[in-house]
Amino acid sequence: MKLNSEARAIYKSIREEIKKRIQLRESLDYLDKFEPTNDKNEILRRQAYFKENLPKITPELKEILAEIKSIRFKKDFLHDRLLVVDESEIEKAQALGVCEVSTEPLEGHDLILSTIGIGIDVELSISEIAPELYIMPLWENRKTLKALVQIGNLLGKKSVAEPILEKLKELEEVMKRRELLEHLDEMIAKEEKKLNEKIAEKLEKFSLTLTGKELLEFLKELREGNYDTIFKHFSEIESEILEEINEVEKQLSEKLNFTVELFSRENLYPVEVPPESIEALRRELERELKVEMYLKSREILAEIKHLIPKLKDEISKAYELEFLRAVKEFTEGFTFPELIEGGIAFINGGHLFIKNPQPVSYVVGEAPVKFDNVNGERVVILTGANSGGKTSLLELISQIVILTHMGFPVNAEKTWVEVLDELFFFKRKRSIYGAGAFETALKSFVRALTNDGRKLILIDEFEAITEPGAAVKIIAELLKIAYEKGFYVIIVSHLGEDLKKELPFARVDGIEAQGLDENLNLIVDRQPKFGVLGKSTPELIVEKLYRTKRGKEKEIFERVWRAFT
């Protein structure tokens, strides 16, 4: 379906409304599949799709879907491992491109894998050589997996994320240690500090327990060359300190699942861990964890690899579900239009961008709905009060027509729409006057009339850019052409009376102001009266000014107002 630039702007604002409700970037692509179309079957197909799927959306899905992230399995070159293969396999192994390949063991790798029995046995496949490339993205996206499980439960379809998560649990232990390794320095520094505080306390207590009597005893033993006793006394404290050190090392070993000997026994106070010992420990731990990580990943992958294509499927289904959820949120209270031939009509349509709009019903052409004073007119002149809602009505009609052609439910209680080839919306340009503006407007209006096809042409006050006399002639002639070509036209005009004389086939509708409310605001019935010329009621504006102004101005407004009464 073709839209002129102002109709396209309305389409864009509708898209924006849906877009801003979509929480996942990947779901935005679905919106592109719903461009307005003039293919009736396609519209019916889209309606069937929404009718089937929108009821599945429940409110709980919003929060769960927000957790979904795409899981990317990227190929990467792992520098920590070497693959040793036979001369004949070298090309194939290199083509995998995931790690260094050689025909003999080389120095400097944490992991040696091999097809010829030098190191851990592997086959020539990425999942055997670098299983972490699959397992790590899954591990890092556990939130997505959990969300998929929840979505599955809500929709009554078991998710493959469930067995994947179950298997990934086997990785928890290694991962915990990996995390500890990241904080190794802090952890050791903390233990070191705690230990030194404890030793300081012990030393202080010990020095207090050395009484004067004991001191004299020591001197005696010393004189007699009885060093053992003295040594025994002092070594008590030394063994207590060593015990403390052992205890701390035991705890660290348990945490890291690795025998740790860090503290120097040479210097007992303050105890110190030499930086090179920490470094050596880190290297050792890293190496061990790498091997463990590799083996566990490989084992897990062997069991879940076949589930990955299904998982990818589920994720793209989740993106689609998020699109549908946003559509459902946007179209709450909307209904599906019926596709008919011969006209466009709706009952109680609500403008999308007016807060608490008064619902409006409208018809152009023939539709299976009866309104008084309506006889299937295809050309309508919309007249009436200033700020009555004429422009807003044209916008509402565009919104309903565009949503229909997108295959969406529409913002009205009941709707009938003929499938169209083109929608034109000519907006009034308030600020541009003069020959240039007139010429441009005339050209685009004529362009809208040239080709054949099923068209709806909406025009907002064409006469504003030329003088009323000429405007009647021009508009009347153009509307005759539109009528002859079978186009639907709704034109806002203050020249309703004059145009009606020229165009017997056209209907004139009117939006009317009913008076002023207690705050002197215009009370307008936004529902146009069919077949009735709408008065523009400037006397109400005059009355408002007379009632709100003071002094000399008030007197003048009063005189003008009296002229109406």
Ligand SMILES: Nc1ncnc2c1ncn2[C@@H]1O[C@H](COP(=O)(O)OP(=O)(O)OP(=O)(O)O)[C@@H](O)[C@H]1O
């Ligand atoms: N159905 C409605 N319900 C509530 N408010 C509405 C409705 N239609 C229009 N309005 C409000 O009325 C005001 C005037 O609307 P609009 O500009 O469409 O009137 P208009 O008849 O085109 O005015 P003008 O004669 O100045 O061109 C706007 O503020 C709009 O939000």
